Amino acid sequence: MLARVANNLFWMGRYIERSEYIARYLNVNYFSSLDAPHPLSQSRQFVLRSMLFMMGQPVSDPDLELDEEEVFFDITFNEENPFSLINNVNYARDNANSSRDQMSTELYESINKFYHAVQNYPVEFFKKKGLYDFTVYVTEMTAVLRGKIRGTILHDEIYAIIMLGINLERATQIVRIINAKYNDAKLAKGSYGDAFRNSYEWTTLLKCGESYDMHRRLNKKAPNSISTLNFMLLNAQNPKSVMNCLNQVYNHILVLDSSLINDKSTVKFYIGKIRSEYEFKIATEIEDDIQENIDDLLNKLTIISQKIEEEYFNY
Amino acid sequence: MSLRYQIEYSTTNIYENEAEGAKWQFLLVPQHLPEQQLLKNTTVTSVPCVIYTGINAFGFETLMVSSRHSFTEFSLRCTFDILKEELNPFDLPMKDTDSQYQIINSHEFKVDHLSYIRSTSLTHYPSHQELGFKFDRAANILDNLIALNKHVHDLLEFQTMVTDVNTTLDMILHQKKGVCQDFTHLFCALARGNAIPCRYVSGYLHQGVGFTGELQMHAWAEALIPGTGWIGFDPTNNILTNHHHVKVCHGRDYRDCAPIKGVVYTSGTNSTSYNVQVITQQ
Amino acid sequence: MKLNTSHPIFSAYKKNPKLFDEIFNKNGEVKQIYTKLFELYGGLSVEDFVNLNDKAKASFFNQGITFQVYSEAKQKEKIFPFDLFPRIIAPDEWQTIEKGAIQRSKALNLFLWDIYHDKKILKQGIVPVSLLSSSVNYLDQMMDLDPPGGIYNHVSGTDLIKHSDGKYYVLEDNIRCPSGVSYVISNRTALKRALFGVFNHYRTHSVTDYAENLLDILESVKPHGVDQPTCVVLTPGMYNSAYYEHSYLAKSMGVELVEGRDLYVENNFVYMKTIKGPERVDVIYRRIDDHFLDPFEFMPDSSLGVPGLFSVYRQGNVCIVNAPGTGAADDKAIYTFMPEIIKYYLGEEPILNNVQTYHCSKPDQLQYVLENIPDLVVKPVDEAGGYGISIGNRLTKQQIQEVKDQIKANPRKYIAQPIMSLSVHATYIEDSHSFEQRHIDLRTFTLLGKDKEFVLKGGLTRVALQKGNLIVNSSQGGGSKDTWVLKK
Structure with missing residues (x-):
């Protein structure tokens, strides 16, 4: 496979996944805030700020009325904003276009339809009434796309590269959500016991990761900081956890690099190392310094992506 | 009698912003000819490069140089040891004048040598002007070409920095100044205008005997005289080429013979300098 | 069968008796070959048809079979308009076209070999050398170069029309990078999706075998000493108007779709950059023009090509398809000598007719042209895509004078031909929700390899959608139809 095309497929996967997380973050935060127990969690300004923080465009001026x-x-349809959802979908489709000869007609057609639907979505309707409708549409379409990826293309290098993109992006988004919600939880503390540990924001966090129900099933009680961090970072059975993503990333890199020699300079070695580190981590250790752990993990995920690019896309 | 030369070509390119790799094609290696033997050939670059020999569209040996490294300065130095035989330019087989013209006016001859008769953008004689030199049908073609050589030499004044590699004949005829490339382009245009196949030649000139050239590569022309062959004319110096001229390649005009062509992956400006030295070895 | 006016979608069908109608004969009866189809379509209501038409359009859009239009600031995606009424070609009629197309491709190939080697046809004065000496597409770089397999025009697109006399005429041969073949296939797919019921009433040749034949042809011209050649399709990139076709061809042949930046030359071989390092490339089906191929030999500022590619080609280590320099032979001036070219190399009479052509470079013919502009089509020799064409009977007095002045200023640049009357075919018109007569032509696709040849049984029937318009090119607002070649 061409190095350039591999790069396109990798980023196509990332942008598809990223679109989903932007859409769901908007949806969950907005609708959870409507009946949130903490007055601050209900505040529109608080929610909007949280959204912008998650997008990587935090507002620093505390007096600014949003x-x-x-x-x-700005977050969805603003084509001037490079981080907007519509631009994410545009990038995903551009990347699909330059590698369309590699993928199934079914997959390409779905991406293309998705692109046209987002392009033609009535913006005025969205602003007034369409927030729920649109964000749900985006998350469902991305699920369809993952289905087509899984079900219509050969599970060879092409698949491995798309899945590397998807899983790295998912891990990154989950960590970013944890970051944003940790930030929110510090501000909007819970009403009983340890206010930070029992903040309502942990519930929102799980919902943003489509993990609330499964967390309930496993823990049989309302989420707190420890159970949430455990579930979203370390529980390998949770398909949205960082641990699960790292395991998948490792399995997919093996498709590209099947050498038996453990060359320390390869990205395979690096991923393996991070994966082992997280396999033996304990949630309470993370909670001791959440911010530092988040920064460290984000940094490592970035390094993995860079190393993949250097090793495979930059011949 | 034979002469031995050592030729050194060097070039340095400096880039404003770091370049991420590059590919060059150099047309520098002296051609293998009966009267011109290449004894030794070395190439050194300042950046690690892959170097191999290719050929250009006209069959001449090229030096293909590519680098995947980052750099802001690239230099290359080639040295060639050459053994050159001295030939007497007047000791040539020559047809009688009538048969010469008969051949050049024949349809078959025109078709055979179309590539070197039709004009190119750099050898295009301004269409609004009458051809500046017309052959004397009474004289044979060699004499006419010698006269043409002198005509070009007398018409243009040698001056650097007034033309570049894209200057058209229109401009050159207007300012009547230029360098060896411009002299040669004009010679080619006028010879072709008189139905003589004529090609642009790039090479080295040994300057030890007071000839005009520059410390760069030299250019002259080769014209085809029926029954005789391709004969070299150096209009810059108003001479027939001799053992001081070391040929690298020929083409339709400068563009086919440019000593350096490159694709460099960088942005911003760059500056280039060249140096050529031709030394006689005793 | 008489035209049944109760067929609602045919109610507005006005027949111009001066035009050759593909469906109706002179008495207004449906020709036998179309009877069944006409019956089936006649049963549909206007609403049904509007619906089907919208579905077909959506299908092209969703499949991304589109091209970019750059008007104003923003680029727009457009589909190539597709018509739901197929064009049907009878088996014996097709046989003539197929034989004729192969004959022309072979003759052009021999012509190209000759003009880049011994130039016998020029020396004997059968084709004037002046036509080539002034052609920028006659590449000196190709002199005495033997392309692998001896083939220049591996892929040819022959544009044919049916005149009012009912005979096919060739309008031009396209042997640089002829495009449109992907539309033949996607038109068939779209028609099958929309009107699957009609297919079982006809025995139509399939068009899906083009890609495997193309791959066969590409592999047949592999460089010397290569056993299993690696073939690629070279595209200028996703913003090119034919990008869909490039990706379709690569995908259906199962080869890589590369851009210039994916390839590089080292040690006299071409390599592509893959995730596992360099992989040698042997045959390049390029969809970029000659002048962009290699910045070292052609346009120095081209970033679409591959530096050093031509050197590899000259050494026989890669095959470029079509060969550079084929444009010298698909020039409109060379076209007019096609009957002579066919006779000279093949010793055969041309199977397909050429349109009578007047060369403005010849004084007597120039005179005729200047005096008869209203009856002629005047074309520049070296423009593609239908640009610069003047149709005599459409011009005002002042425009005629302007055309005359243009010709006089540069006679070599123009040829003129009688106004050919392209046949018409029932075509669905969105504005009127009914079928109307529209002019059509036919582009066939011929492949030529080492000891191999193939003509796609089908072709691109292009329709001039504007009433009365004779120019069918997509760049001039033309559409297309599925084209059925019937089995014997």
């Missing part, structure tokens, strides 16, 4: 429609538009 306009809801403007923020929604």
Whole structure:
């Protein structure tokens, strides 16, 4: 496979996954806030700020009054904003276009339809009434795309590269959500016992990762900081956990690099090392310094991505 | 009698921003000819490079140099040891004048040598002007070409920095100044205008005997005289080529013979310098 | 069968008796070959048809079979308009086309070999040398170069029309990078999706075998000493208007779709950059023009090509398909000598007709042209895509004078031909929700390899969608139809 095409497929996977997380973050935060127990969690300004923080465009001025429609538009349909959802979908489709000869007609057609639907979505309707409808549409379409990826292309190098992109992006998004929600939880503390540990934001966090129900099933009680960190970072059975993503990333890199020699300079070695580190981590250790752990993990995920690019896309 | 030369070509390119790799094609290696033997050939670059020999579209040996490294400065130095035989330019087989013209006016001859008769953008004689030199049908073609050589030499004044590799004949005829490339382009245009196949030649000139050239590569022309062959004319110096001229390649004009062509992956400006030295070895 | 006016979608069908209609004969009866189809379509209501038409359009859009249009600031995606009424070609009629197309491709190939080697046809004055000496597409770089397998025009697109006399005429041969073949296939797919019921009433040749034949042809011209050649399709990139076709061909042949930046030359071989390092490339089906191929030999500022590629080609270590320099032979001036070229190399009479052509470079013919502009089509010799064409009977007095002045200023640049009357075919018109007569042509696709040849049984029937318009090119607002070649 061409190195350039591999790069396109990798980023196609990343942008598809990223679109889903932007959409769900908007959806969950907005609708959870409507009946949140903590007055701050209910505040529109608080929610909008959290959204912008998650997008990587935090607002530093505490007195700035944000306009809801403007923020929604900026995050979703603003083509001037490189991080907007519509641009993510555009990038995903551009990447699919330059590698379309490699993928199934079914997959390409779905991406293309998704692109046209987002391009033609009535923006005014979205601003007034369409937040739920649109964000759900995006998350469902991305699920369809993952289904087509899994079900219509050969599970060879091409698949491995797309899945590397998807899983790295998923891990990154989960860590970013943890980061944003940790930030929110510090501000909007819970009403009983240890206020930080029992913040309502942990519930929102799990919902953003489509993990709330499964967390309930496993823990049979309301989430707290420890159970949430455990579930989202370390529980390998949770398909949204960082641990699960790292395991998948490792399995897919083996498709590209099947050498038996453990060359320390390869990305395979590096991924293996990070994976082992997380396999034996304990949630309470992480909680001791959440911020540092988050920063460290984000940094390592970035290094993995860079190393993949250097090793496979930059011949 | 034979002469031995050592030729050294060097070039340095400096880039404003770091370049991420590059590919060059150099047309520098003296051609293998009966009167011109290449004894030794070395190439050194300042950046680690893959170097191999290719050929260009006209069959001449090229030096293909590519680098995947990052650099802001690239230099290359080639040295060639050459053994050159002295030939007498007047000791040539020559047809009578009538048969010469008969051949050049024949349809078959025109078709055979179309590539070197049709004009190129750099050898295009301004269409609004009457051809500046017309052959005297009474004289044979060699004499006419010698006269043409002198005509070009007298018409243009040698001056650097007034033309570049894209200057058209229109401009050159207007300012009547230029360097060896411009002299040669004009010679080619006028010879072709008189139905003589003529090609642009790039090479080295030994300057030890007071000839005009530069400390760069030299250019001259080769014209085809029926029954005789391709004969070299150096209009810059108003002479027939001799053992001081070391040929590298020929083509339709400068563009086919450019000593360096490159694709460099960088942005911003760059500057280039060249140096050529031709030394006689006793 | 009489035209049944109760067929609602045919109610507005006006027949111009001066035009050759592919469906109706002179008495207004449906020709036998179309009877069944006409019956089936006649049963549909206008609403049914509007629906089907919209579905077909959506299908092209969703499949991304689109091209980019750069108007104003933003680029727009457009589909190539597709018509739901197929064009049907009878078996014996097709046989003539197929034989004729192969004959022309072979003759052009021999012509190209000759003009890049011994130039006998020029020396004997059968084709004037002046046509080539002034052609920028006649590449000196190709002199005495033997392309692998001896083939220049591996892929040829022959544009044919049916005149009012009912005979096929060739309008031009396209042997640089002829495009459109992917539309033949996607038109068939779209028609099958929309009107699957009609296919079982006809025995139509399949068109899906093009890609495997193309791969066969590419592999047949592999460089010397290569056993299993690696073939690629070279595209200028996803913003090119034919990008869909490039990716379709690569995908259906199962080869890589590369851009210039994916390839590089080292030690006299071409390599592509893969995730596992360099992989040698042996045959390049390039969809970029000659002048972009190699910045060292052609346009120095081209970033679409591969530096050093031509050197590898000259040494026989890679095959470029079509060969560079084929443009010298698909020039409109060379076209007019096709009957002579066919006779000279093959010793055969041309199977397909050429349109009578007047060369403005010849004084007597120039005179005729200047005096008869209203009856002629004047074309520049070296423009593609239908640009610069003047159709005499459409011009005002002042425009005629302007055309005359243009010709006089540069006679070599123009040829003129009688106004050919392209046949018409029932075509669905969105604005009127009904079928109307529209002019059509036919582009066939011929492949030529080492000891191999193939003509796609089908072709691209292009339709001039504007009423009365004779120019069918997609760049000039043309559409296309599925084209059925019937089995014997």
